[in-house]
Amino acid sequence: MKIKQINMKSIDEIREEMIETVTCSKSDIFRISEKCRQDYDNMTTELDNIKQMMVKLNDEGDQLEKQVHHARVMLSEVSMNIKKYSEEEVRDAYEKAHQLQMDLSINWQYKKQLLDKRDDLERRLFGLVDTIDRADQLISQISVVMNYLQSDLKQVGEVAKAKQDFGLKIIEAQEEERKRLSREIHDGPAQMLANVIVRSDLIERVYRDRGVEEAFLEIDSFKKMVRSALYEVRRIIYDLRPMALDDLGLVPTLRKYLRTIEEYHNHSKISFENIGLERRLPTKYEVALFRMIQESVQNALKHANACEIKVRLEITNSSISVLIKDNGVGFDITQKKPESFGMIGMRERVDLLDGEITFDSKIGKGTAVLIHVPLIN
Template sequence: MNIKKFDTKALDLILEKMMDTVGNSKKEIFEIGQTCQNDFQTLTEELQEVKTAVRSMIEEGDKLEAMARLSRKRLSEVSKHFNQYSEAEVRGVYEKAHQIQTDLTMNRQMEKQLRARRDDLERRLTGLSETIQRADHLVSQISVVLNYLSSDLRQIGEVLEDAKQKQDFGLKIIEAQEEERKRLSREIHDGPAQMMANVMMRSDLIEKIYRERGVEEAIFEIKNLKRMVRDALYEVRHIIYDLRPMALDDLGLVPTLKKYLQTIEEYFNSAQIRFICMGEAKRLPAKFEVALFRLVQESVQNAMKHAAASEVVVKLEFQRDHLTVIVRDNGKGFDVSKKKPNSFGLIGMKERVELLEGELSLDSKEGSGTMVIIQVPIVVESALKEYTL
């Protein structure tokens, strides 16, 4: 249905309500992040105390173990020469050995409890860290939405002929955020959370196997446990890369892309991904590196998930005044002339490129793969200024 006339005041009222809702959501998420930050600090301090207590217990246990060996040796001497000692001396030796053994048993039990508490704290800190990172990411996303709502979207009535498209697009942004939250929640629940639960059960099983079947089978189970922990660590790293690679700020775009493409190739294990960098790689302003990383990430994931590609090529070409990014795959391709009603991934990519004052072109045919070409200007002076600041 085409709408030729619409009430711009009513549209502005809708936008005001959307901005209030999104602004309140941003405040709530920020408060959640602050609460998690406080909890993280408290648990970190407690973890340090527990680690110190564990070390103390281990040292005390080692001393008691040495004393226990000496007491057993003393008992052996008394048993051999029983007639040479008085009843009081014999009783004293036995009581001392018993007391040392009791102290050692209590020490081991306390050490076990402290280790369990330490592991629990470390798991909770990992969860809090992920929540904090996610909250920061969501706050950043909502800030972008608020800026968009308060500036460009207010003038959309002058640009768009169809008001319904504008409303749908605004709503889709919020829906995309909710979907992103659900996706991350599912990934954490189905991935690292399940794996860590299995690790806990397997660790209990190892203790039982050690007692009942011996060292060799216990070592075999420990090797399986290490593999499970390694898989869980891989899943966590994959989720972190999806949120924001930490290496992006430290190493820059090119090394981070290399690592990301290796990770995504191993994760999907269904296609070969080649990375080519031409020209002299430069550090770009942070907003450029983040946007370009997301653009490549979106293009590669589209190729892997939707195009069923077996080969993907990512090429960066640094020139004096601009950077060209090409992502080419041999997947199913699609007809670019047909507009899909829910193709908001492509809309988001165009938005990112426009914010960088660049150009995006798409070349694809059904059955012939897809090629995404992105060109953005490189302004060295502004880049240097930004890094200086």
């Protein structure tokens, strides 16, 4: 993208636009954080209700076990002295023992369902806490950016041109990130979490109206939905910025990320091979390379329906090479059509590092993405 020369008035206009954009981003992230907090409160209340029900069920179970024991003793007495009792008394003893045993079995099954539901809620609450913490960190970081943007830029002098290039890139990146984050949380975890309460009520109705087997089928479906929500939340956290990238570096973070993605897409095999040096890189390289590999893998899973993805990384003293190859549906690279935002973003990241990226794909033959970036010491 070419940027024309601008004057100081234009710089002020850009600064104001940046402030407005960052302010909107901060508001959106704040709303996301508040929505997560509301979901957290709702699930905490539901978890408390489950714990109260568990106490009640435990008390009922203790009473039932005593009654079952008494009924068994009575049944043993009737069996040993059957001639002393009438046919109706014998039948009543057997029926009462059988009914109490059935009630106790149902009590156990219901407690197991509640235990599973409690465990799922606790796992989701843990994920929400991570999302809320990350949102709070983002709000703090945006506040720092706002402080810089609102400072006096009138005396920029010789750095006006540098501010121009830097400012426009921040506007584009910030706006795109805001839209993507808002859209993904709204369409993904937010929708799934909204369905949690509805599905919980549905399971209770199915259990009452259709019996235990139908209820278990509904619970299996419910678990799949919760797992999907948990995966989406974790993926969004990785999209924001994987914490392991700062602590461990690119190679260990990629191993962990690709292993996690493979676990949640059990229909796809994702392999990772590092054939070069395993060392820390400057932050700009690690972040950019991780994002490009992440984008390629997500494209292969979501759009190419790939069942096998290979990621190969080679770090030398002078350059970095990455190959991401899948066996998905592919696409016709000769067909002229607007590039996806993902591909545009990858090209821009490579350009910022003075690197090169190529896409090799054929319909039905999969796709290969090759990235080469020189290391400047």
